[in-house]
Amino acid sequence: MKGEAEFIAGLRSLANHPAARGLQDDAAVLEIGGATLVLTYDVMVEGIHFLKDQDPADIAWKLVATNLSDLAAKGAKPVGVLLGHMLGDADTRFLDGLREILTTYDVPLLGGDTVSGGAPRTFGLTAIGEATYSPVPSRSKASPGDSIYVTGPVGAAMIGFEALRDGKDADSLAYRRPVPRLAEGQALAPLVSAMMDISDGLLLDSWRLAEASAMSLAIDSSAIPISAPKTRHRDAIRWGDDYELLFTAPSATKLPMPAYCIGKVKERGTSPLLLDGKWLIDSKDLGYIHK
């Protein structure tokens, strides 16, 4: 779309506030009173972020889950959500899914707005969290020698998406009902040098973390845990929607949970990403570019 990069650059130029990390870092961090708030805002559009005929209960779940995942990457505890809902078909199913996830994570619905609309249907959500550890983890503090970890396998969401799209039997749960790693994020927050959730693909998000930290990430693809057939491993590390946490920590750090070490942070070299000993030259085809 013409002018899109300029628009986003323009938005960033407006976001000239110390708290305004939300345009590049998935969440804004705001000190207020004695608390550190973490604020996220995700929009999901029919045909782009969900399939046209998908069960609205799953859409509602995912809308909340993706925002809670952004909170998780900041080690934040959810405080509540605000919903922007476009009315349409099967709204009672949307309500069912919303109730399920809000109950599961004990998060109150605080408010929002309900509008009529058309196609494509669009839903938005703001999640408000309170940081459990300060400084709040960001993408930008990875250091040379740090180990790179993921909290769990990637690929199941890709397989689930394809199953759902093709009407096949395989389990699509991982795509439809992602699990925000809230407990893991809170446990890791005091220990990590950098952290983010994997929403757009492990390689693309690693590239972004490397860019934000002005480092290079050397990743060993054979060390990446993958929930997909061998023939799909190349795709699985380029596909998003798994919402595991990607983080870096000094190698001696004792982690509070099992996690998979997939590489090492290095001083910035030729590019942000060194995959199996080869420099990747651009971020094209490394994952899903959300627009």
Next chain:
Amino acid sequence: MKGEAEFIAGLRSLANHPAARGLQDDAAVLEIGGATLVLTYDVMVEGIHFLKDQDPADIAWKLVATNLSDLAAKGAKPVGVLLGHMLGDADTRFLDGLREILTTYDVPLLGGDTVSGGAPRTFGLTAIGEATYSPVPSRSKASPGDSIYVTGPVGAAMIGFEALRDGKDADSLAYRRPVPRLAEGQALAPLVSAMMDISDGLLLDSWRLAEASAMSLAIDSSAIPISAPKTRHRDAIRWGDDYELLFTAPSATKLPMPAYCIGKVKERGTSPLLLDGKWLIDSKDLGYIHK
């Protein structure tokens, strides 16, 4: 739309948190870390909340202004906003309008999400404010004998909308660039018994305030300040978008600014609204029902 009322009732049943006034009261109020936060979320849809060919600079202004107006009604000071932006034509104009209003009110853009989409274009915004006075004003504490006030005239937005729609010369500024009454809201917060902004029409919003307070509002239409030709007075008090504040206060209250007294709060009678001595029997045709 079928099931819409049920959906909204369902949402309200989910909003079972003391802070969850946001689904009926335009804003959620949240105590956190010694601060009282006020959170708003408004969605604007092309063809419903703005005209298809409207200047995106005006759309951006209004998207922020309506949320700041919700903060104003709570006596809150804006802390920042999160934007949900659907990319499309003339995004640089959107950016211009956004920059203008954020600069005018010294509000930082904290984050948000940018998505591609289609028609109708949809924009969302969350505003975060900090209450300047506690308890935060609500719609529900009007008492018998209180006077009813508005901060300024209604009707200019209606005239402005019609001028814009019809391509006529009359000034459309009041419709395109509403002014959130932030200073007024903060000055009034300690003094009012109930307060809200007039977004959907003076009569409809008065009806809602009466309902929330379980009172009746007796309004004298000749006392309502109106910026519209005499022939349009009936419409002007049923048209929204002016964003003046509607509030009630004990009659002896010394107000910190000029305001127009338009009636008295009474014990609940036949209906929520007594207009010029006649009970209005339902809220249909009293204003704009946002969906």
